[in-house]
Amino acid sequence: MRLSSGVEWGLHCCVTLSQSQHPVPASRLAELHGVPQPYLAKQLQALSRANLVASTQGQAGGYELTRPASQITALDVVVAIDGTEPAFRCTEIRQRGPLAADPERCLLPCAIARAMATAEQAWRSALAEITVADLAEQVDADSGGTALERLQRWFSATTPSPASPSGPRGSR
């Protein structure tokens, strides 16, 4: 069982966006996390399609959350990026082979599929209990209360500073 690695980036981006008052471009988020920009854009598009983040185009554009962080659960992010299809996909092999069951008896999922669905429901319920606000709070506590402040200070460097004449950011 593998979970798309983009889920991790999506969660980080949501936590990051919850600390910004202004839209943040995708390129800044990618630079902050040290991940390839084009691929992160793909995940952000998925979040945008799920209406978790809103995109603003233009010069001061970027992404921002559409809801308060306390209204966004981890399950929302996971579903938005990884999709809603269940991990256990039934191939209906009970209808194949010499002992195939009558199709009329296969109208509802069998016991095995039901058990797996129940387990997956427990997983989703656990994720629905955690909100992005909770994650931000815990991340801040882990770093001794300095992470969120450093994050906001870093945002200031990318805030629209209209007086920057010839930004000599010749890095690349």
Add this chain to the structure above:
Amino acid sequence: MRLSSGVEWGLHCCVTLSQSQHPVPASRLAELHGVPQPYLAKQLQALSRANLVASTQGQAGGYELTRPASQITALDVVVAIDGTEPAFRCTEIRQRGPLAADPERCLLPCAIARAMATAEQAWRSALAEITVADLAEQVDADSGGTALERLQRWFSATTPSPASPSGPRGSR
């Protein structure tokens, strides 16, 4: 999130084996479920490595359960086939980028990783509640109490019948 499709076959094989008193060859299991024989063998090897099934070689060989069906949980099967690695793999992106946290603060998993691990633990706990015996019972109930009997009758066709002289099974 995707779960290996071999998990489904492994669960079916365990339920099937719980109804047989004699070892069952992999080729018979594949024929019964209508899946490619060589690939099913791969999954059975994984089950064998986890000591869930025992393999007997030779002419009357095959696979059989090593424990009573009530002692084998669905989690055992899933772990044996799909592996024990967690679905959420942390890339430690908090240590990358311009705002990299001090490595000394990253000794324990961060809040995001902890939340995902908790959810996954709930999933595994739910699977550990279900045993193969429970599954067999429910499958039988779903079919009106005829599935297990049909299964055992089908086994009779492959039971060591020493009087078969020149089995003209020229199907393939």
Add this chain to the structure above:
DNA sequence: CTCTTCTCGGATATTCAATGTCCGAGTTAT
């Protein structure tokens, strides 16, 4: 009002893992 610049959005290659397949080692009944 125009123009430039910056942004997102979807369509497009590449890489890795899961799927599917094969043949050799080993063991039992004949």
Add this chain to the structure above:
DNA sequence: ATAACTCGGACATTGAATATCCGAGAAGAG
């Protein structure tokens, strides 16, 4: 002792996830 049948691990193939690119569109500056 022989022969037939079994499992076990090593080997191609396919699909999806990963990583990337360029065009459409909107906001702000001039």
